Amino acid sequence: MTTQRWQLDTTHSGIHFAVRHMVISKVRGAFTRWDGKLEFDAQRLDDSRVSVRIDAASIDTREAKRDEHLRSADFFDVEQFPALTFESKKVEKRGESDYRIVGDLTIHGVTKEVTLETEYLGGGKDPWGNERIGFQAKTTISRKDFGLGWNQVLEAGGVLVGEQVEISLDIQAVKAQSATEAA
Numbered sequence: 001m002t003t004q005r006w007q008l009d010t011t012h013s014g015i016h017f018a019v020r021h022m023v024i025s026k027v028r029g030a031f032t033r034w035d036g037k038l039e040f041d042a043q044r045l046d047d048s049r050v051s052v053r054i055d056a057a058s059i060d061t062r063e064a065k066r067d068e069h070l071r072s073a074d075f076f077d078v079e080q081f082p083a084l085t086f087e088s089k090k091v092e093k094r095g096e097s098d099y100r101i102v103g104d105l106t107i108h109g110v111t112k113e114v115t116l117e118t119e120y121l122g123g124g125k126d127p128w129g130n131e132r133i134g135f136q137a138k139t140t141i142s143r144k145d146f147g148l149g150w151n152q153v154l155e156a157g158g159v160l161v162g163e164q165v166e167i168s169l170d171i172q173a174v175k176a177q178s179a180t181e182a183a
Contacts, residue, residue, distance in 0.1 A: 003047040006133065006173035008036040013171045015054060019143070020162025029061035031084075038173050040133070042120075048091040050101060054084040075148050081108050089113070097121070101137065107146040114139050116169070131175040138168045 015034055018026045036052035057078040059070050071078045088103035101116040116137040123133035143149070143165050 003039050003041040003044065005176040006038040006040060007176055008038060008052070009132070009172045009174050010034060013173075014169070015052075016168045016170075018166045018168075019164070026166075027061055027066075029059060029067075031055065031058050032060050033058035036086075038171075040173075042093075045091040045093060045099075048088075050086070050088045050091075050103070052086045056082055056084055076108060086114075105141070105146075108148055110146045112141070112145055114141060126174075133173050133175075135171045135173075136169065137171065138166070140164055140166050 010033075014030055016028065016030045018028045021027045031054045033055035034052060036050065039047065039049045041047045056076045057071055059067055059076065061067055061070070070076055073080075076084075083106075085106045086103055088101050090102045092100045092102070094100050097120045099118040099120060101118050102113065103116070104111050105114045116139050118135055118137040121134035121136060123131065126132055142163050144163055
């Protein structure tokens with residue numbers, strides 16, 4: 001098997017996150033505009049790569065005022081930092097269908113190495129003859145590591161926004177039809 005190029009299918013995929021709110025619940029959200037590419041060879045993982053670009057302004061927590069605040073200079077500062085990016089550096093097989101993808105995540109102009117614990121869900125042909133594959137991945141980051149340190153101390157103690165952010169990805173990719181299309 002040779003390395004195959006895949007286009008991430010954003011209409012059948014999602015990038016989600018969750019963060020503690022007042023320690024008593026989690027706020028969940030997603031990014032609605034993003035794109036990416038995947039090169040995958042299960043036999044030669046050194047040749048496998050993934051890159052993703054996320055439109056920071058597309059953050060959606062189902063609360064307009066909160067989303068507006070998240071787009072502001074207190075958090076993502078989308079005017080100055082319009083995109084979040086991920087570029088893989090290596091892919092490791094950990095089990096039958098489990099992989100570890102190590103790469104550079106850039107948020108708010110800060111780049112840190114992160115590890116995505118990833119499960120390969122398999123593949124098949126859709127009704128139109130396109131070959132598809134699927135993955136689920138997750139990681140946890142500290143938002144403060146990326147310069148997203150805004151918070152508010154609560155009267156009863158504690159803080160409004162948790163530091164740890166759980167990130168989960170549900171990814172479906174369609175095999176590129178030609179080298180030109182995948183480039």
